[in-house]
Amino acid sequence: MNIQDNYLKNKKNIFFSENKDIQTHREKLINIFENDKFDKKNNESLKNINLKNFIDFKYKYLIPEETSVINNNQDNSYSIVSVNGQCSSFKDDKIEITKILDEDYNDFSKNDTIEHNDHFVNLNSLFLNCGFKIVIKKNNNIKIKISNIITDDDLTIFQKNNYICEEGSSLNLIEEYENKNNSTSNVLNVIKLEKNSQLNHFLIQDNSPNHNLIITSHSSCKKDSTFNQKVYNFSEGYVRNFHYSELMETNSEADLQGIFFLKDNNISNNKTFVKHLAEDCKSNQVYKGILNDRSKATYFSNTHVDQAAQKTEGYQLSKGILLSDNASYFSKPELKIYADDVKCSHGSTIGPIDENAIFYLRSRGMSKIAATKILISSFINEELSSIDNEQMSEIIQKKLVRYLSKVK
Amino acid sequence: MNSETLNTLDSYSKNKYKYGFVTEIDDEKPKKGLNEDTIKFISLKKNEPEWMLDWRLKAYSKWKKMKEPKWANLSFPEIDYQDIYYYSAPKGFEKKPKDLSEVDPKLIETYNKLGIPLEEQKVLAGVAVDVVFDSVSVATTYKGELEKLGIIFCSIGEAIQKHPDLIKKYLGSVIPPGDHSFSALNSAVFTDGSFVYIPEGVKCPIELSTYFRINAENTGQFERTLIIADKGSYVSYLEGCTAPKRDDNQLHAANVELIALEDAEIKYSTVQNWYPGDEDGKGGIYNFVTKRGLCAGKNSKISWTQVETGSAITWKYPSCILKGDNSIGEFYSVAITNNFQQADTGTKMTHIGKNTKSKIISKGISLGKSQNTYRGEVSFLRKADKARNYTQCDSLLVGNQCGAHTVPYIDSKNNTAVIEHEASTSKINEDQLYYCRQRGLSHEEAVSLIVNGFCKQVLQELPMEFAVEAQKLVSISLEGSVG
Numbered sequence: 001m002n003i004q005d006n007y008l009k010n011k012k013n014i015f016f017s018e019n020k021d022i023q024t025h026r027e028k029l030i031n032i033f034e035n036d037k038f039d040k041k042n043n044e045s046l047k048n049i050n051l052k053n054f055i056d057f058k059y060k061y062l063i064p065e066e067t068s069v070i071n072n073n074q075d076n077s078y079s080i081v082s083v084n085g086q087c088s089s090f091k092d093d094k095i096e097i098t099k100i101l102d103e104d105y106n107d108f109s110k111n112d113t114i115e116h117n118d119h120f121v122n123l124n125s126l127f128l129n130c131g132f133k134i135v136i137k138k139n140n141n142i143k144i145k146i147s148n149i150i151t152d153d154d155l156t157i158f159q160k161n162n163y164i165c166e167e168g169s170s171l172n173l174i175e176e177y178e179n180k181n182n183s184t185s186n187v188l189n190v191i192k193l194e195k196n197s198q199l200n201h202f203l204i205q206d207n208s209p210n211h212n213l214i215i216t217s218h219s220s221c222k223k224d225s226t227f228n229q230k231v232y233n234f235s236e237g238y239v240r241n242f243h244y245s246e247l248m249e250t251n252s253e254a255d256l257q258g259i260f261f262l263k264d265n266n267i268s269n270n271k272t273f274v275k276h277l278a279e280d281c282k283s284n285q286v287y288k289g290i291l292n293d294r295s296k297a298t299y300f301s302n303t304h305v306d307q308a309a310q311k312t313e314g315y316q317l318s319k320g321i322l323l324s325d326n327a328s329y330f331s332k333p334e335l336k337i338y339a340d341d342v343k344c345s346h347g348s349t350i351g352p353i354d355e356n357a358i359f360y361l362r363s364r365g366m367s368k369i370a371a372t373k374i375l376i377s378s379f380i381n382e383e384l385s386s387i388d389n390e391q392m393s394e395i396i397q398k399k400l401v402r403y404l405s406k407v408k
Numbered sequence: 409m410n411s412e413t414l415n416t417l418d419s420y421s422k423n424k425y426k427y428g429f430v431t432e433i434d435d436e437k438p439k440k441g442l443n444e445d446t447i448k449f450i451s452l453k454k455n456e457p458e459w460m461l462d463w464r465l466k467a468y469s470k471w472k473k474m475k476e477p478k479w480a481n482l483s484f485p486e487i488d489y490q491d492i493y494y495y496s497a498p499k500g501f502e503k504k505p506k507d508l509s510e511v512d513p514k515l516i517e518t519y520n521k522l523g524i525p526l527e528e529q530k531v532l533a534g535v536a537v538d539v540v541f542d543s544v545s546v547a548t549t550y551k552g553e554l555e556k557l558g559i560i561f562c563s564i565g566e567a568i569q570k571h572p573d574l575i576k577k578y579l580g581s582v583i584p585p586g587d588h589s590f591s592a593l594n595s596a597v598f599t600d601g602s603f604v605y606i607p608e609g610v611k612c613p614i615e616l617s618t619y620f621r622i623n624a625e626n627t628g629q630f631e632r633t634l635i636i637a638d639k640g641s642y643v644s645y646l647e648g649c650t651a652p653k654r655d656d657n658q659l660h661a662a663n664v665e666l667i668a669l670e671d672a673e674i675k676y677s678t679v680q681n682w683y684p685g686d687e688d689g690k691g692g693i694y695n696f697v698t699k700r701g702l703c704a705g706k707n708s709k710i711s712w713t714q715v716e717t718g719s720a721i722t723w724k725y726p727s728c729i730l731k732g733d734n735s736i737g738e739f740y741s742v743a744i745t746n747n748f749q750q751a752d753t754g755t756k757m758t759h760i761g762k763n764t765k766s767k768i769i770s771k772g773i774s775l776g777k778s779q780n781t782y783r784g785e786v787s788f789l790r791k792a793d794k795a796r797n798y799t800q801c802d803s804l805l806v807g808n809q810c811g812a813h814t815v816p817y818i819d820s821k822n823n824t825a826v827i828e829h830e831a832s833t834s835k836i837n838e839d840q841l842y843y844c845r846q847r848g849l850s851h852e853e854a855v856s857l858i859v860n861g862f863c864k865q866v867l868q869e870l871p872m873e874f875a876v877e878a879q880k881l882v883s884i885s886l887e888g889s890v891g
Binding site: 042307310320322323324325327328329330331332333334335336337338339340341342343344345346347348349350351352 | 479790803805806807808809810811812813814815816817818819820821822823824825826827828829830831832833834835
């Protein structure tokens with residue numbers, strides 16, 4: 001079934017399909033799909049993807065019977081269980097959670113600083129069926145943990161979440177995606193950081209082989225704000241991590257980091273894109289990947305420095321280790337610079353584990369596998385040791401041990 | 409060059425009847441536009457055998473179905489292929505200046521800075537020279553020497569007549585006519601270019617250059633160069649010239665194919681300084697070049713060195729296909745863009761054989777309102793065991809209205825291959841500038857010194873005589889935009 005028929009058939013289950021304004025926007029999106037036809041040859045971001053799963057899919061969405069749970073623990077921490085992308089409303093003097101509204105949709109689709117040429121984000125806008133909005137009120141320091149649960153098999157979740165950190169606030173956000181059923185989630189996080197706010201965003205992804213996760217984030221940073229993101233991808237299913245960041249005002253920072261661990265026939269597509277639009281901003285993009293068996297990965301990183309963005313510092317680093325001769329890694333670290341007083345660099349390496357290092361360890365009596373495992377752990381040690389949350393650090397260590405146990 | 413030059417050229421071209429050049433060549437006048445008749449006309453003029461014509465027509469039929477590649481970071485008005493002459497425009501079609509006094513003084517100034525002898529200046533500026541130019545005798549001397557060694561060095565047209573076996577075997581073997589629209593276009597209508605064959609075990613004693621080839625003053629708009637280095641041979645080939653070159657053809661689409669067999673080495677150096685358009689970005693040459701080398705045999709080596717300072721648009725990716733085991737590909741590039749120039753240049757290293765190595769050093773300098781992009785692909789195929797690549801691309805920005813972009817594509821399908829890529833973008837270091845100024849250099853001299861240092865890694869790869877000129881050329885390219 002083509003996208004248009006699919007949309008028309010399921011229109012009644014899709015958010016905001018009554019709104020005229022949104023309707024016209026969606027018609028435009030359908031036109032884009034019709035014209036482009038997901039042309040794989042001229043679109044690198046579609047590399048390795050089995051498009052059939054995403055274009056020719058069976059739309060299915062269930063409104064969850066059990067409602068989500070919001071616990072307000074002590075010391076400003078909240079834990080949320082979101083079911084099928086839904087979250088019930090909640091309000092206290094520090095945070096406010098509501099359903100996503102028409103205006104949030106328009107706010108995103110009419111934002112011109114964002115490049116709207118990502119097919120999967122457009123699919124998300126077209127079939128939107130769930131999502132919520134969290135506002136962190138002024139000058140609060142909050143911790144939130146969100147577990148995303150999907151109740152049934154074969155669900156297609158198209159979720160849009162908005163996070164707004166008001167002036168002077170700080171949010172530690174941990175999101176867990178650990179699904180064991182055969183569903184597809186297409187999640188878009190729209191993040192707004194007001195003046196002097198901070199967001200530390202952790203994403204832990206550990207899905208079963210038949211679960212597809214497409215996660216995209218768009219963050220915009222105002223003056224003196226900081227956005228840190230760390231992605232840990234242990235999934236056995238397909239994962240697409242595309243994260244865009246716009247540094248709108250001076251002295252803002254974006255740090256996008258990720259690690260992915262792939263094995264079997266696993267595929268992972270990653271992208272980070274930082275747009276420097278104002279002076280004195282800093283950005284950092286670091287992705288590391290370990291690829292075993294027949295796995296495939298792509299990583300696109302992009303630093304765009306606008307003419308106005310003098311005194312920019314923008315760094316990129318991508319590193320990949322291929323453990324098997326059937327694995328493949330494609331990386332494209334891109335710099336687009338229109339200002340002259342900048343410090344920008346990128347580095348990219350792909351290769352096997354250093355043979356000399358293995359030799360050194362083996363000459364000290366270690367087996368080859370033990371040596372390999374130690375070197376993999378040290379490869380990502382920097383990213384793991386920087387986690388200041390003990391509980392999270394433990395979770396990730398466990399997952400790493402599980403991954404390493406399969407390495408032969 | 410500036411708008412003045414253009415005006416001068418314009419006024420000359422308008423005066424074409426005054427000297428009565430037109431009548432005698434009237435019957436040879438080719439028609440504008442591209443169709444099968446044009447190709448038949450070219451083939452007939454060149455007295456080509458039928459298989460060559462068939463080859464051209466096949467390429468043309470492919471071209472008809474193709475679109476221009478769009479991925480480059482360039483913007484230019486659409487090319488009207490039907491508004492172009494495909495057989496070199498006959499002499500007198502545009503009027504040439506009579507002597508050097510009629511040539512733009514700024515151009516002469518540049519020649520003097522480069523230290524080009526007077527006689528050569530005339531040729532470069534397009535002055536109608538009556539005296540037999542010295543290089544012809546030089547060329548004949550060398551030609552004898554080359555023939556003794558069994559080296560074939562002639563125009564591609566001559567090679568089609570005299571060495572059809574080699575042409576049939578190798579032409580289009582590295583760049584298939586259907587590769588992309590510019591290669592198809594070139595295959596259909598190419599009119600000039602060089603052919604080089606180095607026999608087994610021969611080391612070519614001199615640096616070959618079109619300059620030494622008789623009848624090569626008119627470098628064609630659609631050049632086709634084919635260089636074959638047989639087993640164990642070596643050749644160094646120079647293309648282009650440091651002097652700014654006047655040319656009336658706006659579209660250039662050259663194809664260069666290199667083939668290195670077992671243990672052979674080819675070194676290909678280019679200095680390109682075509683007319684870049686005036687200070688407002690008007691005019692200038694569109695340079696769409698496809699250059700590709702095939703390391704066919706074991707232990708072969710191909711090395712590309714380029715200094716790109718001219719052309720309004722440069723679209724050029726000299727690549728290496730490393731097919732033979734232990735083969736080596738190298739790419740050294742300096743690209744300087746000024747005013748409204750746009751350059752999208754880089755390389756493509758495809759590792760197929762075992763233990764293949766490649767090295768890429770690219771230096772981009774953007775000034776004025778120009779856009780300079782490095783675009784390079786390094787790919788390791790499944791069987792490229794122990795392959796190795798090192799890439800370094802640095803960009804330097806002078807002024808705040810230009811852009812420097814780096815777009816590397818890195819693809820590895822082999823877990824024993826190692827790939828390293830690093831890139832940086834910055835402006836000229838204030839401390840270095842301060843140091844130089846303190847020692848009494850002017851601002852312009854200081855910048856030129858620093859930029860030359862920035863490019864040194866590449867310039868030192870050029871053959872001796874080119875290297876000296878290229879250094880001067882770098883300084884000249886920076887003039888007027890620094891300070």
